[in-house]
Amino acid sequence: MNSFGYRLRLTTFGESHGAGIGCVLDGVPAGLKIDETFIQSDLDRRKPKSDRVGSTKRNESDRAQILSGVFEGVCTGAPIAIFIANENAKSGDYDELRDVFRPGHADFSWFAKYGVRDHRGGGRSSARESAARVGAGAIAKLILNEIGAKVQSGVLAIGDVWGEKLDFNYAQTSPIFALDRYREAEQIAAIEAARNDGDSIGATVKILASGIPAGLGEPLYGKLDAKLAEALMGINAVKAVEIGAGTRAAALRGSQNNDQIGSSGFLTDNAGGILGGVSAGTPIYATISFKPTPSIHKTQKTVDIRANEREISIKGRHDSCVGVRGGVVCEAMTALVLADALLANLGSKTAHIKAIYGDKK
Amino acid sequence: MNSFGYRLRLTTFGESHGAGIGCVLDGVPAGLKIDETFIQSDLDRRKPKSDRVGSTKRNESDRAQILSGVFEGVCTGAPIAIFIANENAKSGDYDELRDVFRPGHADFSWFAKYGVRDHRGGGRSSARESAARVGAGAIAKLILNEIGAKVQSGVLAIGDVWGEKLDFNYAQTSPIFALDRYREAEQIAAIEAARNDGDSIGATVKILASGIPAGLGEPLYGKLDAKLAEALMGINAVKAVEIGAGTRAAALRGSQNNDQIGSSGFLTDNAGGILGGVSAGTPIYATISFKPTPSIHKTQKTVDIRANEREISIKGRHDSCVGVRGGVVCEAMTALVLADALLANLGSKTAHIKAIYGDKK
């Protein structure tokens, strides 16, 4: 319920306005060097910043404290627990939301489920929980790095302003993680226009994984694309996941969509690097659609927990485009899925058993 | 790996040209009446038929045999095993594919994973396995029926011929499960044109679940939308899954996308019936993009297992639009996810415990 993954297993805990956010990452191979600076740098990319366009003004240092599993800089095979204290929660901002369901938020449905609410900042449903995902995802990247694989992300579109010339390295330094430097200004303008209107805006993110060997993913109910879809759709505000050509593939004919094969590899890449749910050895890519942040200043109709009609204008401090920082979370979840698949694939052939334990037959 | 679900758990087995296809469905509540006629009718909808436009000509009766778990027409709480014998496998059709990787198929990536191939009809990777999903999905529907909920599906688009006036009841009787009766003829023509060219074509499917109570889905890593995405993306040939407004949500502003709430319920439905990963009590809908069937008669470039370049024209008997019958599989997977969520939600509140075991405190 609050855990994800099979062989590399993430469990998270914490709320927006409680003591903090944390996670336990289990199944990390012993001997892995745990580079805390690297973990922190990923957390810093996700972190709310006053100078990050589209980001909330909540000021959190998001300092990760490793509580277990690492001894003298190396993973011992024990579970790695990470804790990130909440420092800048302003619960008072939420007092008037105590009994009201915010449109587009988890409030209504979670209350139906649990009958109890931690209304402060959305409680457990807050996007703040994604800090735990990013911390764990950084460790997953360290695992992938052992075989020279990596995961990158960037913003493809803000609203209907689409990037065309995609550059994942550029995205790293862009204030909105834009993939297309030539559309970045227009995309920033779209965010600011929404914010100025007391509104928010959606975004489309792309992720790219390279160096992933062929053969990862477990047929038929642990397919790599299915696991990516689960991981990405499970991120707050995501409404669509496309692998490779995605929705466009449905409009094509087989002769257009099939990636034919030559002696030096696939001639095209509509599949997004996954065939039959298993990695094909080519770059893996996916496209993720984020809805606009549901918290807006504009007045909206809603009801309270006694079903009385109400009007609300949400104050608080919110991202005006949750997809911007959401891309970093997509990257983390992708890394977790791929590192998990890497480990789960061990033992898929008898050759693996003999390579590790010796051939004694 | 070959299992799906948490509290209602499906395990499937079997290959396209082996003894048959089967499944074990575990966690079905005792006392449920198992209507074998209903199960068979769902299998018959998925079944390849010579008169089904877009379907393979392989002639299988797809007769489900219940091997266990049912006594005097009622589920005993024991696992229900279903077996569907293969009757019309023509393995000879595949002899020339023994060493060759078909473009767009699982052949290359699965061989990288396992180093062994059952090349006959795609072996385990064949869409024939979906018969097991449909059989199990029918039982999931019987569970949902206990609380008056149901799942329907239909074809929204064939290639780029989109339906507009959607009618899920009409789709049931349409030869291509078309949702829009006024576009059905044009959609059929698109399939036939592809087939006449020795080609295939993609399709877009929509699923609709109604009567689902609010509160289903497990935050944060068992979210209902994430589980639907996993289940649907895991179906052969699916390349995109959208919940509610899907990719369109990314182009909107918050004030456009948020579903405001009145005293009689939500005023719009962009969320697709799911908020914060939990059902909101409104109809749940999703859109699924199927790539065109990869098996085509047209000549394609490929390689064999020794990396020699080859050309192939795939003979065999194949669906020219895998999305047509794929919709029935989407329906089954959706039913499995929802029935699983229904059961998993039991115990979410202490009130459930007291309702079942009595309040002894």
Added chain:
Amino acid sequence: MNSFGYRLRLTTFGESHGAGIGCVLDGVPAGLKIDETFIQSDLDRRKPKSDRVGSTKRNESDRAQILSGVFEGVCTGAPIAIFIANENAKSGDYDELRDVFRPGHADFSWFAKYGVRDHRGGGRSSARESAARVGAGAIAKLILNEIGAKVQSGVLAIGDVWGEKLDFNYAQTSPIFALDRYREAEQIAAIEAARNDGDSIGATVKILASGIPAGLGEPLYGKLDAKLAEALMGINAVKAVEIGAGTRAAALRGSQNNDQIGSSGFLTDNAGGILGGVSAGTPIYATISFKPTPSIHKTQKTVDIRANEREISIKGRHDSCVGVRGGVVCEAMTALVLADALLANLGSKTAHIKAIYGDKK
């Protein structure tokens, strides 16, 4: 619920008097040669036989049919399904038990759970289900055989007639799988005395696994001894599981119980080959206590489903000492646990990752 294991996962189905008993074994490494003769020979050891002392007279051929996962004699990595038809069920024997709870059986508690009963031969709760375990266990042994490891079992005691000179090879050919050939006659006599009295008798079984490398078992909640305890206690009629010195260890001092270590290995073996839940590289052994078969001809007090007092004398055909054939099931479950641990251990170190995928760092 009806599945067992993590990386090597067994799912079983079927009832005593239904169509048959079956299983799906998932996670078998591709490339493993599946020796059907070997599988059948293990099933034959468990099989009820008229000349097996202590066995029921029910005459079943227990012929295993492999339905999937094997192509040209080799596992493809797909799940292996096995089906064993019921041939000699005499449901009429159970008509008078339709409404009555047999003492010592699952009848009362399962009816409380499900409210529905397949009373014929105990339905799903019948020891006949163990045929599926034995079939799957034989495949687990084939996996262990890849690294030269094996599992054996034998009967240590019948009632209070204990063996002393233990010989696991002798046990294979003994009609009661006796470990001590010098006590075998006395042990057989104890069974026959019980049977002649219309009664049954308990037994104690020992299992031994050799060739298991050090390092298997997952701390702290997948410990090898904990998983063995679960697997063995889950066998019908088992009431105690002891690892190594077992209950005797509780009476010792640390200086007596600790296995000291020399340069050529451990100097004693009280631990039973497992330390801290992880294999130590020495032989693993455990002791399992089977209660006497609850089905006896002697008259017993009981109630029916309407809580009326009743007296019953159980007819049917039953083992008079369920522990005799139970040892073969212990062997199978032990093999499943160990093969699972062997696979799950892959990836415990970064060295494994580099050995399989290459060191690209």
Added chain:
Amino acid sequence: MNSFGYRLRLTTFGESHGAGIGCVLDGVPAGLKIDETFIQSDLDRRKPKSDRVGSTKRNESDRAQILSGVFEGVCTGAPIAIFIANENAKSGDYDELRDVFRPGHADFSWFAKYGVRDHRGGGRSSARESAARVGAGAIAKLILNEIGAKVQSGVLAIGDVWGEKLDFNYAQTSPIFALDRYREAEQIAAIEAARNDGDSIGATVKILASGIPAGLGEPLYGKLDAKLAEALMGINAVKAVEIGAGTRAAALRGSQNNDQIGSSGFLTDNAGGILGGVSAGTPIYATISFKPTPSIHKTQKTVDIRANEREISIKGRHDSCVGVRGGVVCEAMTALVLADALLANLGSKTAHIKAIYGDKK
């Protein structure tokens, strides 16, 4: 690997000499009142104390900090994280053990598995981790308390000094949790004699659960007795688990061992409250054998990580009878298993579904 349970799921982390020990307990029903005083009182029972006979002198306050999942004293349905800081770790005591494997400990086998060691106080393998189990177990008891069920434990034997007149209430206040007040002095003397000899001693513990309704436990691979065996055998130093009559059942005849049934219930209780793996509605009891603490002052032979022979005399501060405090851990693990079974059983019948969601059929 570091998680336990199905519907109520515990994940623990932490090492003996790291920042602390913690856990995440997931699946606690929303609305449950979380009594922190009660949780602390259970931790205090397990806590090392200078005046607890047989306990280490390590002085830890074992103060549980709840990091998440509780809002205004009530569980919100979110995961409950608990952290217990290490305050009195003396890592210097372990410097000389850095390269040496202590007999009877996890050192050798875990090093074989991971190739990396946190040698300080046994690292992750330390019994200190059981504090997390006890904290989580206390919450499990609160769940059981909702239906009036409870779990108790006590010491049956120290070495071969056995209690006879068992009183679970008395055990609560006994300095060694003795069940028999008349043997307590003799049992204490046995511990002190061992300690004075620089040695340690084993113990046998009994647990009792009352108020558990009939019908809990999941056939056939989630049986209640199998899950108890797994949970109890997984506790450090446990070498045997017996349910009900346990090993004694193997020496009996069916007519002696079967619990016959009258209109007012079972006439005897050899089964230990579990039949066919499912609770029978009668008290559940089990017997657990703890080996003597492996850490002893007496000189022992061992090897170092370079396989050189060594002699060691373990200094540190250790329990001389780990079974004394171990009983509290047995109690916690039993509560976790039972509360999990309580939740997992929801949905076993269609009647449950209708009771919770309404009968809409």
